[in-house]
Amino acid sequence: MSKRNRVDPPNRPLKGKQKDIPLDDLLKxxxxxxLPPDVEGSMKKQLNEMRMKMEQVTQEKSRTDHxxxxxLAQFRGIQWGQFFLKKEVLIAASLLMIVLGxxxxxxxxxxxxxxxxxxxxxxxxxxxxxxxxxxxxxxIQMSEETENPLRYSIEWLSPNLSKIKVSxxxxxxxxxxxxxxxxxxxxxxxxxxLHTEKHPPxxxxxxxxxxxxxxxxxxxxxxxxxxxQLKNYEQRDECQWGTFTVSLPEENAILExxxxxxxxxxxxxxxxxxxxxxxxxxxxxxxQYSWNGPISEEILSPKISDAHKDA
Amino acid sequence: MKKANHPKKGEIAMTNSMDSKKILSVIGKIFILCSIVxxxxxxxxxxNLLNGPGFVFVFLGGTALALMSFSKKEIGMAFKNASGxxxxxxxxxxxxxxxxxAARNFWMMGVLGSVIxxxxxxxxxxxxxxxxxxxxxxxxxxxxxxxxxxxxxIVPALKITGSLNTQLKEGIQRVIESPEDKAISNLKLxxxxxxxxxxxxxxxxxxxxxxxxxxxxxxxxxxxFLYWPSLLVVxxxxxAIVLFVGKAISxxxxxxxxxxxxxxxxxxxxIQAMMGFSSKSIQEVASAITFILSSCxxxxxxxxxxxxxxxxxxxxxxxxxxxxxxxxxxWFVFPLMTLILLFLTFVMVVTPIKKA
Numbered sequence: 001m002s003k004r005n006r007v008d009p010p011n012r013p014l015k016g017k018q019k020d021i022p023l024d025d026l027l028k029x030x031x032x033x034x035l036p037p038d039v040e041g042s043m044k045k046q047l048n049e050m051r052m053k054m055e056q057v058t059q060e061k062s063r064t065d066h067x068x069x070x071x072l073a074q075f076r077g078i079q080w081g082q083f084f085l086k087k088e089v090l091i092a093a094s095l096l097m098i099v100l101g102x103x104x105x106x107x108x109x110x111x112x113x114x115x116x117x118x119x120x121x122x123x124x125x126x127x128x129x130x131x132x133x134x135x136x137x138x139x140i141q142m143s144e145e146t147e148n149p150l151r152y153s154i155e156w157l158s159p160n161l162s163k164i165k166v167s168x169x170x171x172x173x174x175x176x177x178x179x180x181x182x183x184x185x186x187x188x189x190x191x192x193x194l195h196t197e198k199h200p201p202x203x204x205x206x207x208x209x210x211x212x213x214x215x216x217x218x219x220x221x222x223x224x225x226x227x228x229q230l231k232n233y234e235q236r237d238e239c240q241w242g243t244f245t246v247s248l249p250e251e252n253a254i255l256e257x258x259x260x261x262x263x264x265x266x267x268x269x270x271x272x273x274x275x276x277x278x279x280x281x282x283x284x285x286x287x288q289y290s291w292n293g294p295i296s297e298e299i300l301s302p303k304i305s306d307a308h309k310d311a
Numbered sequence: 312m313k314k315a316n317h318p319k320k321g322e323i324a325m326t327n328s329m330d331s332k333k334i335l336s337v338i339g340k341i342f343i344l345c346s347i348v349x350x351x352x353x354x355x356x357x358x359n360l361l362n363g364p365g366f367v368f369v370f371l372g373g374t375a376l377a378l379m380s381f382s383k384k385e386i387g388m389a390f391k392n393a394s395g396x397x398x399x400x401x402x403x404x405x406x407x408x409x410x411x412x413a414a415r416n417f418w419m420m421g422v423l424g425s426v427i428x429x430x431x432x433x434x435x436x437x438x439x440x441x442x443x444x445x446x447x448x449x450x451x452x453x454x455x456x457x458x459x460x461x462x463x464x465i466v467p468a469l470k471i472t473g474s475l476n477t478q479l480k481e482g483i484q485r486v487i488e489s490p491e492d493k494a495i496s497n498l499k500l501x502x503x504x505x506x507x508x509x510x511x512x513x514x515x516x517x518x519x520x521x522x523x524x525x526x527x528x529x530x531x532x533x534x535x536f537l538y539w540p541s542l543l544v545v546x547x548x549x550x551a552i553v554l555f556v557g558k559a560i561s562x563x564x565x566x567x568x569x570x571x572x573x574x575x576x577x578x579x580x581x582i583q584a585m586m587g588f589s590s591k592s593i594q595e596v597a598s599a600i601t602f603i604l605s606s607c608x609x610x611x612x613x614x615x616x617x618x619x620x621x622x623x624x625x626x627x628x629x630x631x632x633x634x635x636x637x638x639x640x641x642w643f644v645f646p647l648m649t650l651i652l653l654f655l656t657f658v659m660v661v662t663p664i665k666k667a
Contacts, residue, residue, distance in 0.1 A: 091554050097547025105540035105583070105602055108594070112534045113604065116433045117597035120660060123440055125593065128663030229436040230443075235594065247436075264665070 119233035119244050125264040126257075127224050130217045133265070137290045140211050143283050144169065150207070156216050157295050164215065166207050175207060179215070214287060220266075228255065235261070253284065265291045336394075344463075364516075365424055365453040371512045372420035373460060376615060377413055378505025380623035385409060386501075393467035403475040405627065410468035412623055414461040415642045416615070421457010422646035423611045424516065425450050427536075429653055430604055431520045433660075434535050447657055454650050509616070538605035541576055545609045548572030562621025563638050566614055570641035573610025577603050577652060584659060591664050600656050607649040614641070 035043070140152040153165040166175040176187040186205075187194045208215075213223040228246035231254070235242035246255045248271075258268040271285035377386065385405055392398055392406035428450030432443055517532045549568035556564040580603035587595030622638060 087554055090550060094547040094550035094554065097543045098551070101540045101543030101547060102579075104543070105579075105598065108598065109538075109540050110598075111538050111601065113430060113433060113536075113538065114597050114601040116436075116535075117600050117660065118593055120433065120440070120443060121593040121597055121664065124661060125663045125665065127440070128665065224439070225441045226439050228439050230440070231436065264663075 115233060116230075118235070119230045122233060122242060122244055122259060122264070123224060123228075123230060126259055126266060127221045129264040130221050130224075130266075133217045134292050135295050136217055137293060137295070138214060139288045140214060141286045142210065143285065145282065148207075148210070150174070150210075152211050154211070154215060155295055159216065159218065162216055164208065164211075175205075177205070177208065210285070214269075241267070254281065263291070265289065362449060362452040362456075365428065366456050368424045368427075368512060368516050369417060369420045369453055369456045369460060372424070372509060373413065373417040373457075375505045375509035375512060376416035376420070376619070377409070378501050379509060379620050380412060380502070380505075381409055381627075382499050383501050385627075389467075392471050397474065397478075400475060400478055403471050403478070407468050407471040407475060408623075408626060410464050410471065412619070414464035414468065415619070417457045417460035417464060418643065419457070419611060419615055419619075419646050421454040421460070422649050423608070423615070424453030424457065425653055426604065426608050426611065426649065427516050428453055429656070430535060430608070431517075434532075435520065444661060447660070451650075451653070513612075536605070536608060538601055541580075541602050541605035542609055544576050544579070545569065545572045545606055545613065548575060549613060562618050562623070562625055563635060566618030566622055566638050566641050569610045569613040569618055570645040573606055573645060574648065576606035576610070577648070580606060588659075588664065593664055596659060596664065600659060603652060603656060607652060611646065611649065614645070 136154070136156040138152075138154040138156075140154070142149050142151070149169045151167045151169065151171065153167075155163045160180055162179045164177045164179070165173060166177070167173045173189045175189060178185040183196055183198060185194070185196050213219050213227070227248065227250075229249060230244065231247050232245040233242065234244070241258055242261050243256055243258045246257065247253070248255060252273065254272045254274060256268075256270040256272065257266050258270075259265070260267050267289050269285075269287040269289075270283060271287075272281040273284050274281040381389075386409065388398060388402050389406040389409035392403055393410065397403070398406070429447055432446035432450055435446065436443065438445070517536060549565065549572050552568035552571060553564040556567070580599045582599075583602065584596050584599035587593075587597075587599055619642070
């Protein structure tokens with residue numbers, strides 16, 4: 001073992017036989033408890049005084065610190081901060097957050113994204129159901145305040161066959177139009193004529209123009225996909241129906257589409273022109289739908305074949 | 312004792328000239344790659360794959376995240392090492408880590424961009440349902456950009472790691488940092504710039520597209536993105552995990568916490584969505600999709616802003632070469648999971664719920 005690794009006594013080097021004395025004996029020898037009683041008493045007294053002074057200083061420091069702490073942390077902000085940073089409090093808070101989040105989610109908490117998803121989901125369901133419709137009867141009433149306060153009755157049986165009856169406000173028939181494949185047959189009740197025309201890309205008759213988009217489920221679906229801008233959705237569970245609102249920016253109008261939530265088919269569409277004069281806007285058009293019901297036997301009356309003959 | 316080999320004047324000039332050539336070569340390669348990408352993008356077949364704002368979001372966001380975690384000197388060194396210039400083992404370790412985190416940042420920004428675009432597509436009714444569906448499809452482009460940029464960044468990371476391993480095999484030991492370097496450094500100016508840039512780009516991505524084109528008048532974008540139930544679940548879960556795991560300052564607990572609670576919340580949302588489909592309730596499905604989207608958004612944002620930033624600082628400070636495997640899984644797998652969920656969400660949105 002090298003000299004450097006030996007334990008040397010703190011004050012004086014070891015000499016001669018003392019090298020072999022164990023460390024405990026050496027310490028006992030060095031710090032002998034043989035002081036005279038008066039010296040010992042005096043030392044005890046001095047040590048007690050010193051301890052008391054030290055305690056006083058510590059207490060004073062603690063008081064000052066506490067006071068400063070309170071001054072710094074007005075309203076006990078820091079104490080609260082320390083309280084909230086405790087591990088137990090944080091764990092409790094985190095668990096509470098998870099439980100509260102789960103509760104809010106299960107209790108139907110709503111925000112804009114959820115509303116938008118609801119209206120989009122409803123629109124998708126409606127367009128899907130419209131696509132599968134077997135038949136459709138629709139009555140359209142234009143407002144009395146519009147230029148042509150007409151009434152329309154549309155009967156749709158298949159993609160190739162629709163019948164549109166146009167009548168005036170007093171239910172007096174004006175025109176009956178059959179749309180079959182690439183031809184249209186028009187019965188003019190006023191002029192008492194019947195003639196056939198090639199189906200133009202769009203029906204150009206000004207009488208038909210206001211109801212373009214409602215003539216068949218396919219057109220309604222097309223409008224829903226490309227023209228209607230979804231705006232709002234309101235569902236009333238107790239009534240089993242919901243209403244979603246769409247805007248038509250080109251016409252500066254709003255559509256309120258009421259949907260039967262049992263079938264996801266539209267039962268009513270109201271076209272509203274927003275005006276400052278009237279609260280809720282001015283009703284331009286009211287559309288009532290009946291889906292998958294029996295079609296009247298008169299849909300082909302007079303027979304198209306007869307119409308061809310007359311024309 | 313060996314004499315230090317000081318390079319001569321001529322040697323220094325030669326080395327500098329070689330470095331310049333290498334840097335020029337790297338710039339040239341990047342230019343050619345960009346030209347090809349631009350040409351492909353501009354060709355009529357791939358015009359739909361171009362989304363300028365999406366690319367800007369991913370690129371600037373990734374850059375901001377790099378600035379948040381690394382100093383100017385470290386970034387400069389990473390570029391030098393990527394161009395082929397060799398540094399000390401410690402420098403190469405840091406450079407390799409920089410490129411790995413850059414890949415991570417671009418990938419995560421890409422997926423975050425997709426989530427934001429997806430939510431915005433649902434908040435903008437322009438063009439009707441067709442418009443919404445096409446914007447939802449286009450929202451995935453940000454993830455494609457993020458993935459492409461991540462692949463570009465992972466190449467130098469692999470190259471530098473390979474070079475470093477060769478050096479270590481040859482017997483060059485890693486340099487142990489001095490205690491001053493080990494301490495987590497205070498925020499530098501570039502770090503602050505990174506945070507500011509990141510918040511600015513995030514604000515631009517969220518607020519700009521929604522002004523005046525919302526479903527019902529001008530919509531509050533925060534209301535669209537902040538869904539309290541998912542925010543509470545993700546934050547509460549993360550805090551709990553951090554407290555149980557400990558060592559919050561290392562960032563690893565935060566990264567894992569956000570990723571794990573994100574996965575937990577997503578599963579909760581999916582269970583609710585499936586129940587909604589079985590009960591044919593659109594409201595229920597809408598609620599579940601909102602929960603899923605918002606959870607993905609909060610978890611990704613938390614990972615990027617808190618977890619990754621702290622983790623990068625601690626990895627650099629501790630001199631640890633690489634973070635734990637779990638963190639890496641969280642970096643790359645959670646965004647991938649989010650992306651897959653976006654596809655599923657799209658399917659759920661366009662799937663009609665039929666009643667009898």
